[in-house]
Amino acid sequence: AQSVSQHNHHVILSEAASLELGCNYSYGGTVNLFWYVQYPGQHLQLLLKYFSGDPLVKGIKGFEAEFIKSKFSFNLRKPSVQWSDTAEYFCAVNEPGGYNKLIFGAGTRLAVHP
Amino acid sequence: DAGITQSPRHKVTETGTPVTLRCHQTENHRYMYWYRQDPGHGLRLIHYSYGVKDTDKGEVSDGYSVSRSKTEDFLLTLESATSSQTSVYFCAISESVEPTDTQYFGPGTRLTVL
Numbered sequence: 069a070q071s072v073s074q075h076n077h078h079v080i081l082s083e084a085a086s087l088e089l090g091c092n093y094s095y096g097g098t099v100n101l102f103w104y105v106q107y108p109g110q111h112l113q114l115l116l117k118y119f120s121g122d123p124l125v126k127g128i129k130g131f132e133a134e135f136i137k138s139k140f141s142f143n144l145r146k147p148s149v150q151w152s153d154t155a156e157y158f159c160a161v162n163e164p165g166g167y168n169k170l171i172f173g174a175g176t177r178l179a180v181h182p
Numbered sequence: 183d184a185g186i187t188q189s190p191r192h193k194v195t196e197t198g199t200p201v202t203l204r205c206h207q208t209e210n211h212r213y214m215y216w217y218r219q220d221p222g223h224g225l226r227l228i229h230y231s232y233g234v235k236d237t238d239k240g241e242v243s244d245g246y247s248v249s250r251s252k253t254e255d256f257l258l259t260l261e262s263a264t265s266s267q268t269s270v271y272f273c274a275i276s277e278s279v280e281p282t283d284t285q286y287f288g289p290g291t292r293l294t295v296l
Binding site: 113114167172173175 | 213215217222223224225226227230232238240241272274276278279281282283284285286287288289290
């Protein structure tokens with residue numbers, strides 16, 4: 069079965085530091101890849117997604133992610149984090165034609181200190 | 183934000199009692215999903231629906247049933263609640279299963295089973 073691994077469960081950064089969150093998936097076929105963010109007390113919001121084309125995907129709030137097929141990875145990056153980026157980040161994958169069922173990683177909790 | 187509401191938003195119940203959670207959407211989207219969120223597990227799919235009266239099981243469906251008699255409502259029922267079903271439950275909707283479409287999430291229901 070498809071699975072998603074997020075290597076960092078908790079990340080603590082200072083403002084202006086660079087961020088990279090790891091995500092690996094297990095399926096060898098064609099996949100769609102997503103990063104969602106959950107701010108404290110709020111529902112999940114889509115940050116960005118990849119389904120085809122340029123493997124470097126830009127999302128909202130200055131986030132980007134790179135799909136590396138050979139490494140089964142879809143890491144999330146931001147060059148300079150802000151306190152407002154404090155949230156939990158989830159990587160997810162689905163299989164095309166599979167009713168859009170999402171398989172999520174366990175999440176990475178990011179705390180940004182001023 | 184997508185027009186998704188969940189009710190109740192918080193519920194405390196006792197082991198063995200039946201519980202029904204409601205997801206209501208105003209977007210007329212065809213696809214609806216129920217996920218549960220638990221620390222260390224991310225979100226896991228319980229059940230999903232691909233049309234009125236069309237539902238199927240997800241990864242963690244044991245102990246749960248669903249019904250969809252109208253496009254706008256997707257009900258999740260715990261026939262006899264157990265402590266292991268203490269969780270935050272999220273409903274999601276999607277207009278289609280095309281990769282260009284986004285899955286939108288509701289605000290969540292926090293359920294505690296004592």
